[in-house]
Amino acid sequence: MGLHEDIQEVEEEIKKTSYNKATSHHIGRLKAKLARLRDEVVKKAASKGGGEGYSVRKSGDATVTLVGFPSVGKSTLLNQLTGANSEVGAYEFTTLDVIPGVLEYNNATIQILDVPGLVKGAASGRGRGREVIAVVRNCDLVVFILDVFQNYHHEVLTQELYDAGIRLNQKEPDVVIKRQDRGGITISSTLDLEISDDLIKAVLNDYKIHNAHVLIRDHIDVDQLIDAIMGNRVYIPAVTVVNKVDMADEYVLKKCKAEYPEAIYISANKGENLDAVKDLIYDALDFIRIYLKPQGESADMEEPLIVRNGVNVGDICDHLHRDFRRKFRYAQVWGTSAKHPGQRAGLDHVLADKDLLTLIIAK
Ligand SMILES: Nc1nc2c(ncn2[C@@H]2O[C@H](COP(=O)(O)OP(=O)(O)OP(=O)(O)O)[C@@H](O)[C@H]2O)c(=O)[nH]1
Known part of the structure; x- marks a missing residue:
């Protein structure tokens, strides 16, 4: 039987099984199987010759x-x-x-x-x-x-x-799976999960994971658990x-x-x-504007840097020059992300819209 028929069969079984507490484990396993089969199809398609397709270089913001x-x-x-x-x-x-x-x-x-x-x-x-x-x-x-x-x-x-x-x-669910050499599967979570530990273990076993620490900090369903296991979403x-x-x-x-x-x-x-x-x-696209302020001068309020929300000082360094991260000494930040005007900040400091930023770079 081909992959497509396998997929169809599992899909039909999921459809005809009514969902309740007693069947949730069974359905979870079926879903895991379905996800695995679909991934195989995608992988197979990807390995079938043909160039890598497009090489459109990303440009702009x-x-x-x-x-x-x-x-x-x-x-x-x-x-x-x-x-x-x-x-x-x-x-x-x-x-x-x-x-x-x-x-x-x-x-x-x-x-x-x-x-x-x-x-x-x-x-x-x-x-x-x-x-x-x-x-x-x-x-x-x-x-x-x-x-x-x-x-x-x-x-x-x-x-x-x-x-x-x-x-x-x-949103990418907050699930961390740390593989171990032994010790079986341990699950810890910061909230009450809707999927049972047994189901989590069974799905992990299906993916040949028998020893791991699993930390779950979001309400996830089986599909999201599989996404976390696959790691390529x-x-x-x-x-x-x-x-x-x-x-x-x-x-x-x-x-x-x-x-x-x-x-x-x-x-x-x-x-x-x-x-x-x-x-x-x-x-x-959730852009924010960052105004660069050369040390000791006033900021360029005409042309902000346009970046995606969530960027940190290190990202801005990379954006400006390939050597800036390496030569970075410290930054100063004015605006909503700063605790006080001119706060000193490191590469990990996450910026906010309309922040003013000074980068101190070693010569
Ligand atoms: N009535 C009408 N026709 C439109 C509109 N927009 C596009 N079309 C027509 O729809 C046809 C297809 O438009 P395209 O822009 O080539 O469509 P596409 O999605 O790029 O098509 P592919 O390149 O084949 O993927 C053309 O004949 C257009 O003139 C619209 O707003 N109204």
Whole structure:
């Protein structure tokens, strides 16, 4: 039996087993098996020849990927947002290579990638799926583009990315698995877990982990436990844009809005509501501004550094010069992240929006 049939069989068994306390262990094991089989499919697809796909170099302050089925209007939107020359065609699969464009917005330089339409089966290597997945894994934000008449695509695309190990709008669960040479499996947790210790042990055993310390500091389900074991998941924010609203009547539009109230509704080729898309992207990327202040001088308030929320002083050093981290002596910080104005800080100090920063670098 092939992998796909195995997967189907397990999926069906999960479906027909009703969930309750008595069956939760069994279902957990099945889910673990399913995840393992899916990973095998992805691995197999990845090992099947073919180049590594795209080598679009990341540039700018963040990279965004437009993800959607063929012909939903990705190239048109990219052109409208960035002025890139992404070929627009009335055929499916007109975008055969990644087309990068650059959006300059609120001082941020955002690279936007238009990849070939992601269709069902991408995670298992169908079409150009594998290469598309590689691009998505490396980006900072996924922008789903839906056709207003086919919004079910959203579910298909999300599932496809999920199967490829991409977790959207999900925080990475705080689970640490420290393998040991002996001693069996010990589990400690800072909260009451919904999954039993027996199930955790069984799943770990399924993954051939027999000795380990497991520390869990989040409410996780079996799927998240497996994610932690696999360790190769990526966690990326995602937003949704619904296109071609110019063709939709009120009824269609209303129905779509009820299903996707947080999406932005646009007409890419008529250029309608594009500023809202720019805001959506900018906000989702969660940028902060850092003003550099040379020692003993006033800060440059005109051109802040645009970085992602969560960066520390060390990240800023790397951003500015490849030698800065090595030659770093100390930093001084003014603003919300500082305990007092001009606080001395090390490489680990996490910065906040509108902080002023002085870096003292050895000559
Ligand atoms: N009515 C309408 N048509 C649109 C809109 N945006 C794009 N289109 C049309 O939809 C078709 C496909 O647009 P593309 O931008 O090539 O779509 P794509 O998603 O890049 O397609 P692939 O490259 O095949 O993945 C073209 O004929 C566009 O003119 C829109 O807002 N309204």
